[in-house]
Amino acid sequence: MRVSCVLTEEGSLGRYIARRLLLTVPVLLGASFLIFAMVYALPGDPIRALAGDRPLSAAVMAQLREDFNLDDPLWLQYVKYVGDLFQGDFGTDFRGRPVLDTILLRLPVTAKLAAVAIAFEILIGVIAGVLAGIRRNGFFDNVVLVSTTVIVSIPILVLAFISQYVFGLQLGLFPIAGTTEGLYSYLLPGLVLASGSLAYVARLTRTSIAENMRADYVRTARAKGLPNKTVIVRHTLRNSLIPVVTFIGADIGTLMGGAIVTETIFNLPGIGRSVFDSVRAQEGAVVVGIVTLMVLFFIFFNLVVDVLYAVLDPRIRYD
Amino acid sequence: MTTLPSSASSVRSGDGSSPILSVEDLFVEFRTRENLVNAVNGISYTVSAGETLAILGESGSGKSVSAQAIMGILDMPPARIPNGEIWFEGRNLLTLPAEEQRKIRGPGISMIFQDALSSLNPVYSVGYQIGEMFRAHGGLSKKDAKQRAVELMDRVRIPAAAQRVNDYPHQFSGGMRQRVMIAMAIALDPRILIADEPTTALDVTVQAQVMDLLKDLQRETGMGLVLITHDLGVVNEVADNVAVMYAGRIVERGTVDEVFTKPGHPYTEGLLNSVPQVEAKGGRLQPITGQPPNLSRIPSGCPFHPRCPRRRLGAEALPGRDCAGDRPPLRLVVPGREAACHYSEEVLGV
């Protein structure tokens, strides 16, 4: 996945990025087609579902089927969809609202949620990992080991309900749902969304630090008579955090998936929640639009991470 | 002024000046969950200005651990120093506060390591890493420190120093990397440089260049050089005095010329017989049989006795000199020569 090849030539990074961006196109096409096909394969008739109990005349139903190309074969529907997409048209839902409007309206909520989650990963995960790694096998190290094991073993769905019940309902510390209390409303869902990655970040940081503390160059740093703080910060932390930073970068793209569950349970009107609602309502255009966007984010942040990796570790060059 | 300790060694450097570094009866052990490793067991030596002392011994004999104890860079725990004194310019490093000890590392004593690639931090440029010496000890700015780094790289003969100062360790060849290490170590004109197998990882031709560089720098600065190696050829070429280590002890000590022409310990004799390039006393190549001892189970009596062709056990032994029962102390055998063997006189043929 990660190309690591020593190369001194300048400008290779630019070419690397260009090639990666080019590769994005077929990946996006493939991913969106898969999602498209899955939505297509969903049982039931979306138009009938939309109509609910009210009977629609056969003519209206036919018109709707026509508007949304529902009678075309899968491949043709997809080609028409992508054709529109290239003109910046994400299509409309069955109620006639442009999908792009929905995305633009709801993306900020998800962005805030992801930002809060990443902040937790950095604040709690990295700090806990550093402290555990510096004093290996100490009391704090064991606390981190046990708590991360517990967190990792609980599914996010269960964790969300438990925290909602305990911190929201019983203790009343946090709002249970919605975004009415501003940033404060995002803390609990952000923590739940971050939990799994947070535990992983703590473990990764700890292992990385423990490994680096034994490195020869740390011994050299001490032999040079550098102050202890310099030895730890410059020659241990800096090197140890490279894998952590890259993991967190990649995780921004991955968090979107978790946002579907978290936003639904905490009733946050983000794009994750939209996906959930749209799958239930068989709003194909919305699902495909948003999930394709999520894939795009994922690819983008992975590219950022690969570039970041080269910046942080001079041994990595891209060819 | 504190009184200087009486030297435990009777071997003096060529110019007879008083020692800068004096190690006295140093012990280092590692306590792990399973066992106790007695890595260094009462070694003493001195190093004077301009002197090159070679510490010679097979791998695992405690050479690196003793050097790291002197530098104060052992991880404690698991390491422990149950006994010993390390005198540097009138101060015992082992009783010095940590901060005072730190200030000596670099300007007082410095060290270079075997593997320069892993001993340099991969994410900082070599100029930055050399410059750190001036920033940490001299309070120089980043810019001035880099300027000094270029000068030092010139001094250790790295070509195109000004262009290469911002390059990273992985962009240099093995020999050039070791020069970077040397530049870093001599940056603050230390009185003592400890070189732990500085050329072991290098090609033969590069080895010679690096050793020449070290000798030239020593001539310019008058620093004392502790050269740790298992290479008898290197010892023969560059060292004044040699201390041979076995199982965490010094088993023989003297000038290189004398020890290499007439060893006084069967282990030294064995080492000389096992290599072709050094002119040993007589004859065929003969490796030492057996394995170096496990330092958590050092043999009783003379630690070398299970491998020693000259050992005398039981009835063969002289009273109080049973090789398996009585530990031979390091003692003066003839003027200028110490050995830890009950039968050293026989080995020397005196």
Ligand SMILES: Nc1ncnc2c1ncn2[C@@H]1O[C@H](COP(=O)(O)OP(=O)(O)O)[C@@H](O)[C@H]1O
């Ligand atoms: N951190 C450690 N824990 C336990 N034993 C150690 C440690 N470091 C070194 N030793 C032991 O100390 C002994 C001497 O090692 P060393 O000084 O490196 O030998 P050498 O003469 O090859 O430099 C070895 O037996 C080694 O196993």
Ligand code: SF4
């Ligand atoms: S004391 Fe005995 S065993 Fe030890 S080196 Fe001398 S002769 Fe060999």
Ligand SMILES: [Mg+2]
């Ligand atoms: Mg060694």
